Amino acid sequence: MPSALDEDGLAEVRRIGNADLMVGIPSFGNAETIGYVVRAATAGMVQYFPDLKPILVNSDGGSPDDTPHVAVSTESPDYLEKVILVSPKHKLQRISFTYQGTSGKGTAVRALFEVARELKVKAMVMVDSDLRSIVPEWVELLAGPILKGGYDFVAPMYSRYKYDGTITNNISYPLTRALYGTRIRQPIGGDFGVSGDLVSRYLELDTFDELTARFGIDIWMTHSAINEGFAVCQARLGAKIHDAKDPASDLGPMFRQVVGTLFRLAGRYEDRWLRVRGSHQIPEYGFERVVAPEEISVNHAKLIDNVEQARLTQHNVWEEMLAPEQFERIMAMELPSDRPADFHFSAELWIRCLYDTLVAFHRPGADSEKLLAALTPLYFGRTAGFISDTLEMTTDQAERVIQDQARQFEELKPYLVARWGEMRAATEAS
DSSP: OOOSSOHHHHHHHHHHOOOSEEEEEEESSOTTTHHHHHHHHHHHHHHHOTTSOEEEEEEEOOOSSSHHHHHHHOOOOHHHHHHHHHOOSSOOEEEEEEOOSSSSHHHHHHHHHHHHHHHTOSEEEEOOTTOSSOOTHHHHHHHHHHHHHOOSEEEEEEEOOTTSOHHIIIIIHHHHHHHHOBOOSOTTOSOEEEEHHHHHHHHHOSOOOTTTTTTTHHHHHHHHHHHTTOOEEEEEEEEOOSOOOOHHHHOHHHHHHHHHHHHHHHHHTHHHHTTOOSOBOOOEESOOOOOOOOOOOOOHHHHHHHHHHHHHHSHHHHHHHSOHHHHHHHHHOOOOTTSGGGOOOOHHHHHHHHHHHHHHHTSTTOOHHHHHHHHHHHHHHHHHHHHHHHTTSOHHHHHHHHHHHHHHHHHTHHHHHHHHHHHHHHHHHO
16 A cells, blocks of 8 residues: 655654654644644653653644644643753654645554554554643553553543444444444544554555545554454543534534444454454553533434435435335334424334444445445434433433443344345355
């Protein structure tokens, strides 16, 4: 695969030579927030790992604002200057470059992997550029399990508002758990720790594609780490406060890229997940943090309107990709968009629709883009149903609903296995 680093970027990396610990920040148009992230990450490297050679790397997508300049010019906190002067063992380096290739977060991250491999880092921490809740300790929480505990992949654990992370709550978390038996609560969280060995393996894999190059990157990292046999844990980071998005307006493209990547990897690793029954907890690092996440507003009625419109535009695709029972239930569903709280879309129906679509995605000649586009309004429907079910609940109470849904994913896995087997048998017979 072509390098995501151009010659100038590669030359700058080689000038530095090597590093022990790297914080990588992918960005695009984040001049207002990246300075805060840089200050926290810088403090974390110097405070918690003073004996390691650190570097901060910004991989930018050609921002129209001053993001790269802010990333390299933001001053460290005043108290850090004193720490560095007293103990100048390793000078903190910062670099920023514009990656090359497909425009998207995944390509930005791949460029960071290339830098980490070139520098032979022991651990790489990746954090989002729009974070407003990052503190220096995050660097220790994400890198510590690698540097001290021998882990290769550290996923984040956050306290999030009940309607933040709807793709995570309704798909990526429960499907990761059901397929691979691993309870990673935030498999697309955006903030991760990765060992040098896993970085090298990521760059060897041939599963990185156009969807991964955009927002499929986080689920690709998580599922590749699980299935390639690397040691995985989670770090308790507290609240995640960032530029959250309303699923009714903003998450359609991200949904298709995340789910498309997840579905494709399920085909690659079918021999693994077909054997998995149940799920298990994975180790957690750090202390439990009792924090109140920031609320976000969601357009409940618009989510239901999306389902109503799709019954006209996606009717034929739904009939192809869903089992007859699910298709009939979707078409008969009441859609009271003037009374959003009365709308219901059960977890059980959603899980069967998702499993049906995963199977249809892998039929010979399947139009994957068409299937993902048809699944999107069903995701909107389940999101609206979840909102209806949890309107009067606290975030902690809503979390119990999410966990119950995840258990239903596991309980209904035999349905997926049976339909998958029928699809594979029909493929071999044709």
